Amino acid sequence: MAQVTHQQSVRPFLTEVKFDIDSSDRNLSQVLAHYPTKHLTQLQLMLHESLKHFMEQALIEGRKALPECLPNPPVGCVLVRADSIISRGYTNAPGKHHAEAMALSQVEGELSDVTAFVTLEPCSFHGRTPSCALTLVERKIGAVYVALLDSDPRNLGKGIDILKAAGIPVMVGLMSEEAKQDLSPYLLHLSHN
Numbered sequence: 001m002a003q004v005t006h007q008q009s010v011r012p013f014l015t016e017v018k019f020d021i022d023s024s025d026r027n028l029s030q031v032l033a034h035y036p037t038k039h040l041t042q043l044q045l046m047l048h049e050s051l052k053h054f055m056e057q058a059l060i061e062g063r064k065a066l067p068e069c070l071p072n073p074p075v076g077c078v079l080v081r082a083d084s085i086i087s088r089g090y091t092n093a094p095g096k097h098h099a100e101a102m103a104l105s106q107v108e109g110e111l112s113d114v115t116a117f118v119t120l121e122p123c124s125f126h127g128r129t130p131s132c133a134l135t136l137v138e139r140k141i142g143a144v145y146v147a148l149l150d151s152d153p154r155n156l157g158k159g160i161d162i163l164k165a166a167g168i169p170v171m172v173g174l175m176s177e178e179a180k181q182d183l184s185p186y187l188l189h190l191s192h193n
C-alpha cells in the first residue's frame with residue numbers, strides 16, 4: 001500500500017491531504033470516493049479538479065502524437081508551475097523526443113517547484129532515446145503524476161521506481177480510465193523506446 005503525500009506533490013493547491021492507495025492503477029476519483037463527502041474539504045475538491053484538469057491537458061497533448069509516434073504509444077505530458085502549464089510535450093517520431101523529453105526541452109533550470117503530468121509511466125530504459133524517468137530525476141522535477149503504468153515488460157513499474165528512489169513524490173492512477181482508452185490500443189505488443 002503506497003501512501004502519497006500530496007503536500008509534496010502539487011504545492012500550490014494543497015495543505016495536508018493524504019490518500020491511501022492500494023492499487024497503483026486506481027483512479028484518483030475512486031480513491032476520493034472512499035472518503036465521505038462531508039469529510040472532503042473544499043480545498044480537496046478544488047485540488048482534485050485541478051489535478052484532473054492538468055492530466056486532461058496531458059491527454060490532449062498525447063493525441064497530437066498520432067500517427068508519427070508509432071510504433072511507440074502516443075503519450076502526452078504537461079509541466080506545471082504554480083497553477084500554470086509552463087510546457088507541453090507528446091511522443092515524437094521514433095528516435096526523437098518522448099513526451100517528457102519534449103516538454104523538458106522547452107524549460108531551463110532546476111524544476112524542483114514543477115510538477116509533471118504524464119499519461120503513461122516514464123520509460124526506465126535507454127532505447128533509441130534516453131530514459132525519461134532518469135531525465136526527470138536529473139532535472140530535479142518536484143513531483144510526477146502518472147495516469148497509467150506502462151505494460152511494456154522493460155518498464156512495468158521500473159520507471160516509477162526510478163522516480164521514487166530519487167525521492168520524487170509519484171502518484172499513479174489519475175484519470176487512468178481515460179488514459180487507457182487513448183493508449184491501450186498501442187500498448188500491447190509494442191515497444192516504448
Ligand SMILES: [Zn+2]
Pocket residue numbers: 098099100122123130131132133
Ligand atoms: Zn520515455
